[in-house]
Amino acid sequence: MLRATQDIAVAHGLEGFSVDEVARRSGVAKSTIYRHFGTGDELLLAAMGELVDAVPDADTGSLLGDLTLIMTQFVAIATQPSIRRLFTSVLNRSLDNDDFAALQEELVTERKAPMRRALQRGMARGEIDPEIDLELASTIVQGPFVARVLHERGSFRQGEVERIVELMVKAMAP
């Protein structure tokens, strides 16, 4: 059931999900679904919770290297239509539903964790102005990528990721 739910959500977003559809795809009877998950939303949340995976740390030794690596990975993932589909619909539903809001926050937090550590290391090395709040800094670094991918539904040309990261590093320099 969880698997079928994930498949649907990835392919068609949360809107494509319905208990009937899960029953159809998984071959599991609807009654069984309701026995395990009291309601459709609970199944959906459980399935989505499984998709939140920890992002491995990236430590190349330089701030520029770390951020480039992190954002390259981010772009590789976030430009996939299915991922964009999923994230956008979670974001959309999070405005009405606190449970989905929590899920969305978890996704964002998990995604930002390695960035935060990279920034900490960079600050320790003196590559970042010590006045800068690291929470703000991570928002700033991710900002252009989030805006391009989510907001403008665009992609990136060759070398563009690196160029943007360079500019952000320059912005945060002491």
Add this chain to the structure above:
Amino acid sequence: MLRATQDIAVAHGLEGFSVDEVARRSGVAKSTIYRHFGTGDELLLAAMGELVDAVPDADTGSLLGDLTLIMTQFVAIATQPSIRRLFTSVLNRSLDNDDFAALQEELVTERKAPMRRALQRGMARGEIDPEIDLELASTIVQGPFVARVLHERGSFRQGEVERIVELMVKAMAP
């Protein structure tokens, strides 16, 4: 009808919209709605199209001033829950529907126009590295704000807008 549609969309997002609901609110018979707009989506698109208004230009004489003004306005608008609600649901639907994708692109383009002009003036004054692509630059400047508001569903503290703009100006400097 358009008015009722806009009210619904602003309050509950595109998901809250239905032809029946518009009929209820507006006092207009459903048959009349279908006579004027062949389908529900056409009504919705027409109503949303009316909400796309030109953003006035901002010319304070300095790049920092212009961008601060523009982004302050952006934040004032985009942090309103109803606007966020609306934009997020348009964004969500734009992944399935080309008409809504066009609408969403129009919204983004319109919103970015004054920023682009401000950047052009800034570059003419030598405040921006001439190597930088202005399209990319506007994405970069807006990025942190878009990320904070849409992606992280957050707001801004006192003086934070100015601080972010300063950093972005620094990033783009020659």
Add this chain to the structure above:
DNA sequence: CGATACCGATACGGTTCCGTAGCAGTATGG
């Protein structure tokens, strides 16, 4: 006055959901 055009009210058929209920089959375990 009368044709034409527009509108409101209402109902309908069809689809897709939701969550529940009843009933029969199978597996497990004391």
Add this chain to the structure above:
DNA sequence: CCATACTGCTACGGAACCGTATCGGTATCG
């Protein structure tokens, strides 16, 4: 072997949509 627990199948009632159709009323214009 038999009770207990799970499961599948099927059907149901209820709700919300969609888009269409019918029909009586009004208003505008020649």
